[in-house]
Amino acid sequence: MSLTKLPGRPLVGSLSMVFVLVLLLVDHGQSRPINPYQAPAPVALGSGVAPTAAHCTAP
Amino acid sequence: MTPSLVNQSTVNPAPRRAVLLLLALGLVFGTFAMAGPRAALLMLVGLGFGLTLEGLRFGFTGPWRNIVTERDGRGLVAQFLAIGLTAVFAFPLLASFPTELNGAHAPVGIAMIVAAFVFGMAMQLVMGCGSGTLVNAGSGNAIALVALLGFIAGSFFGTLHLGWWQSFGVLPLITLQDQFGSGGGLVVTLLGLGALAMLVLRRAAPGKRLPPRRLLLAAALIAGLAILNLVIAGQSWGVVYGLGLWGAKLATAAGADLAGNAFWGAPAHAERLVQSLLTDVTSLTNIGLIAGAFVVMRWRAEPDPQVAPITARSWTIVLVAGLVLGYSARVALGCNVGAFFSGVSTGSLHGWVWFVAAFGGSLLGIRLRPRLLLPLVAASQGGGR
Numbered sequence: 001m002s003l004t005k006l007p008g009r010p011l012v013g014s015l016s017m018v019f020v021l022v023l024l025l026v027d028h029g030q031s032r033p034i035n036p037y038q039a040p041a042p043v044a045l046g047s048g049v050a051p052t053a054a055h056c057t058a059p
Numbered sequence: 060m061t062p063s064l065v066n067q068s069t070v071n072p073a074p075r076r077a078v079l080l081l082l083a084l085g086l087v088f089g090t091f092a093m094a095g096p097r098a099a100l101l102m103l104v105g106l107g108f109g110l111t112l113e114g115l116r117f118g119f120t121g122p123w124r125n126i127v128t129e130r131d132g133r134g135l136v137a138q139f140l141a142i143g144l145t146a147v148f149a150f151p152l153l154a155s156f157p158t159e160l161n162g163a164h165a166p167v168g169i170a171m172i173v174a175a176f177v178f179g180m181a182m183q184l185v186m187g188c189g190s191g192t193l194v195n196a197g198s199g200n201a202i203a204l205v206a207l208l209g210f211i212a213g214s215f216f217g218t219l220h221l222g223w224w225q226s227f228g229v230l231p232l233i234t235l236q237d238q239f240g241s242g243g244g245l246v247v248t249l250l251g252l253g254a255l256a257m258l259v260l261r262r263a264a265p266g267k268r269l270p271p272r273r274l275l276l277a278a279a280l281i282a283g284l285a286i287l288n289l290v291i292a293g294q295s296w297g298v299v300y301g302l303g304l305w306g307a308k309l310a311t312a313a314g315a316d317l318a319g320n321a322f323w324g325a326p327a328h329a330e331r332l333v334q335s336l337l338t339d340v341t342s343l344t345n346i347g348l349i350a351g352a353f354v355v356m357r358w359r360a361e362p363d364p365q366v367a368p369i370t371a372r373s374w375t376i377v378l379v380a381g382l383v384l385g386y387s388a389r390v391a392l393g394c395n396v397g398a399f400f401s402g403v404s405t406g407s408l409h410g411w412v413w414f415v416a417a418f419g420g421s422l423l424g425i426r427l428r429p430r431l432l433l434p435l436v437a438a439s440q441g442g443g444r
Binding site for chain 2: 004005006007008009010011012013014015016017019020023024026027028029030031032033034036039040041042043044045046047048049050051052053054055056057058059
């Protein structure tokens with residue numbers, strides 16, 4: 001990549017999407033398979049289940 | 060005229076836009092097929108965030124800079140409106156469904172305050188915050204893509220030392236709901252946002268005070284999406300946790316053993332590490348954000364011009380600033396989204412403290428940016444060091 005002329009936004013945006021795709025592929029190769037029968041209710045509100053997902057505010 | 064010089068506006072955009080629609084639909088339905096309806100809905104919410112932030116040019120970093128340098132308060136007032144609108148719905152929801160919904164509540168601490176200050180500084184250097192870096196990378200901003208890689212690494216490194224930073228002193232968790240009750244907490248939140256808006260309106264120049272219709276629409280959409288995020292996920296909109304998890308996933312793939320680390324060894328985080336990213340709330344909305352911004356950028360008849368080239372030294376600074384951005388966001392217990400937007404809109408005192416500290420850092424970053432990031436042309440003409 002020349003430092004004097006950067007690639008256009010379509011190419012750089014596509015690179016961002018490729019990065020996400022590679023990340024998902026790497027993740028797919030090392031994570032447990034998703035069990036669709038253990039998927040949470042579509043919406044947490046009204047599910048009767050406490051949220052267990054992680055958040056950046058949680059130390 | 061060579062093909063590369065053909066004006067893009069003369070090319071029929073319909074086929075490209077059809078592909079973009081298919082891409083967005085494929086992302087949502089693919090997520091549904093692999094991870095179920097909640098994951099698909101969160102991907103849709105993330106896409107909505109990306110479409111709104113990029114499509115209506117709603118951001119955080121720019122307005123913080125504009126009120127200082129241009130005396131333009133329109134973007135900042137729009138941010139306060141979005142947060143206030145979210146709070147109007149979030150406070151009653153959290154009060155009515157305390158076992159199913161969690162606010163973005165975190166304790167105020169010494170390291171948290173310092174890290175928020177550093178985050179504010181770094182976000183002005185890379186011209187992007189937590190959400191902004193994702194949106195800018197998706198919309199093809201070369202600086203943001205480099206900063207995003209640093210952000211991911213920094214967020215991950217931040218998790219490795221978070222416990223140590225927390226040892227510097229942390230107050231008990233304080234929420235406005237605990238102090239004033241749900242209704243009182245909402246009133247205090249709205250009064251606080253109103254007071255900030257008044258300060259901004261006093262500072263802003265005539266004609267640069269009230270948000271235009273575009274930003275009002277964006278504020279309403281962002282608030283609606285943030286409420287949907289809360290209702291669907293059971294927790295508020297966040298960004299940084301997902302990026303730290305991406306770093307941890309990549310580190311693990313490279314052979315790192317994180318089982319012995321205090322953060323990743325904790326049951327909740329260890330579980331996230333072995334589960335698919337498609338089951339992680341913030342990863343889903345982060346991916347949607349990038350994809351939504353990409354769709355908007357490619358949808359336009361003519362994409363915006365690329366950022367101006369910068370010197371090799373400046374690229375290094377962007378990467379380091381991205382790293383600092385991610386690290387400080389993790390230690391500050393959130394970025395402009397998780398700590399400021401979601402923290403304030405769900406009654407966490409740390410959201411307010413985060414904003415004051417980060418805005419102070421932002422003032423420093425605004426001064427540093429022209430000294431550190433040098434355009435290539437200016438440098439070659441003797442303008443650089």
